[in-house]
Amino acid sequence: MVVASIFVQVSSFQDYELPLTILDCIEKSSGNNIINFGVFNCYFENDKIEVPNLYNVKFEESVAPNKLGVGIGRYIANSFYNGENYYLQIDSHSRFDQNWDEFLISDYLYYKDAGLNPILTTYPGIYMYEDDKEKLLSNDSTPYIGFNNSKESQAQFLKDKILPQAAMYNKEGNIFTKGVSGAHIFGPGDLHLIEPNKKILHWGEETLYSVRFYTHGYDLLVPRKNNIYHLYYNQDNEEISRRKLPGNYFKQETESLLVESLAELARVIDNNVIGDQALGSKRTLDEYQRYANIDFKTGRIG
Amino acid sequence: MTKKDELNRIKEIEIQQLLLLPEVEALRSVVNNNPKDAIASEILEEKIDELSTLRKEKALLLLNLGFQITGISIDETFVDTEMWKQIDLAVAPLETSNLRYSLCTNCPEFVTISKQCKPLGVFAEEYSLIESSSCPIGKW
Numbered sequence: 431m432v433v434a435s436i437f438v439q440v441s442s443f444q445d446y447e448l449p450l451t452i453l454d455c456i457e458k459s460s461g462n463n464i465i466n467f468g469v470f471n472c473y474f475e476n477d478k479i480e481v482p483n484l485y486n487v488k489f490e491e492s493v494a495p496n497k498l499g500v501g502i503g504r505y506i507a508n509s510f511y512n513g514e515n516y517y518l519q520i521d522s523h524s525r526f527d528q529n530w531d532e533f534l535i536s537d538y539l540y541y542k543d544a545g546l547n548p549i550l551t552t553y554p555g556i557y558m559y560e561d562d563k564e565k566l567l568s569n570d571s572t573p574y575i576g577f578n579n580s581k582e583s584q585a586q587f588l589k590d591k592i593l594p595q596a597a598m599y600n601k602e603g604n605i606f607t608k609g610v611s612g613a614h615i616f617g618p619g620d621l622h623l624i625e626p627n628k629k630i631l632h633w634g635e636e637t638l639y640s641v642r643f644y645t646h647g648y649d650l651l652v653p654r655k656n657n658i659y660h661l662y663y664n665q666d667n668e669e670i671s672r673r674k675l676p677g678n679y680f681k682q683e684t685e686s687l688l689v690e691s692l693a694e695l696a697r698v699i700d701n702n703v704i705g706d707q708a709l710g711s712k713r714t715l716d717e718y719q720r721y722a723n724i725d726f727k728t729g730r731i732g
Numbered sequence: 733m734t735k736k737d738e739l740n741r742i743k744e745i746e747i748q749q750l751l752l753l754p755e756v757e758a759l760r761s762v763v764n765n766n767p768k769d770a771i772a773s774e775i776l777e778e779k780i781d782e783l784s785t786l787r788k789e790k791a792l793l794l795l796n797l798g799f800q801i802t803g804i805s806i807d808e809t810f811v812d813t814e815m816w817k818q819i820d821l822a823v824a825p826l827e828t829s830n831l832r833y834s835l836c837t838n839c840p841e842f843v844t845i846s847k848q849c850k851p852l853g854v855f856a857e858e859y860s861l862i863e864s865s866s867c868p869i870g871k872w
Binding site for chain 1: 749753756757760764783787843844845846848850851852853855868
């Protein structure tokens with residue numbers, strides 16, 4: 431068996447699940463491949479989250495509100511890439527099926543053999559806590575990501591350029607996805623070259639990734655089976671969400687970063703910027719718009 | 733066929749699709765693990781054709797009922813009823829759609845594993861059914 435290596439990129443903000451995510455990722459891997467991590471950990475000064483002290487986990491840390499935002503966090507985590515064959519981006523609150531690495535590599539090669547240039551992405555399944563016990567919900571469906579085309583969604587899209595992503599039930603054997611889920615991106619090691627945009631706070635990350643990956647020549651594809659789970663945030667109960675949201679603790683900084691973040695998205699899209707932290711040159715923005723059946727200028731979806 | 737019959741037929745098709753998809757995936761695994769298994773390959777091809785036939789029938793029914801093509805396939809999940817009226821939903825004559833689809837299947841942008849058009853991400857056969865659609869690389 432040929433040993434492959436996977437680089438796992440994780441950015442975390444005061445997330446008590448971060449260490450468990452890393453340990454579960456290692457424990458559930460097949461053992462046939464090398465799994466290395468690049469982690470960014472932003473934590474509260476009086477409540478430090480400890481990153482597991484392991485030889486294959488490289489990390490950088492900051493005390494909040496220094497280096498707020500998923501963009502800068504992922505950018506730093508990405509910098510730990512060290513020649514691995516494959517690249518996986520996840521959230522810091524994730525769980526895995528047994529042998530997830532073998533499934534993802536096999537799916538990648540399946541699409542590659544079919545003449546595609548794959549990036550595998552989907553909304554992960556759900557895990558949650560009930561009475562302090564971890565529970566994984568059944569993960570039979572693997573949705574593709576489409577866009578809601580209600581009038582309200584199109585009006586919002588026209589205003590902020592963020593594509594209103596939605597999980598679409600894949601009942602017809604479709605392999606393509608129009609959008610990207612930041613919680614599950616798997617592709618070749620070369621993905622590290624598409625550095626995460628440092629100015630993105632959170633909103634807009636997935637829209638920017640979708641256009642960037644597509645214009646860099648990648649095909650956005652759905653894995654054949656969902657092997658990753660995600661702890662979705664419960665707005666009513668921070669306790670069971672096991673993490674903090676920056677906006678609830680650093681309101682002023684977050685609001686200012688949000689403005690900067692939307693301006694960055696608009697800058698790249700409106701000016702069709704090709705280059706670092708922006709679009710690729712293998713396909714055009716127009717080609718993405720045709721593929722996704724959308725129009726950034728008019729706000730049309732579908 | 734009344735609208736009610738058409739909706740019932742769509743539901744039947746969806747159930748058939750749901751039953752077929754895991755079979756197709758299982759067969760794909762068998763063929764992937766053993767590409768020389770001619771019997772499994774043949775059954776897989778048959779099942780993929782069966783899926784394709786079901787998709788086509790469902791697409792026609794949905795078009796007749798006034799649903800639009802959204803991103804990837806004809807999908808009723810996020811249809812905005814006001815938008816249906818603005819879209820030309822005419823179905824192309826059979827000869828036209830057949831010719832279009834035969835051009836698709838010989839195109840380098842045709843993804844054989846799912847019978848989709850790569851630049852558009854749509855199912856080529858469904859897409860070719862719509863009168864107003866056009867090939868993204870100008871073949872039809």
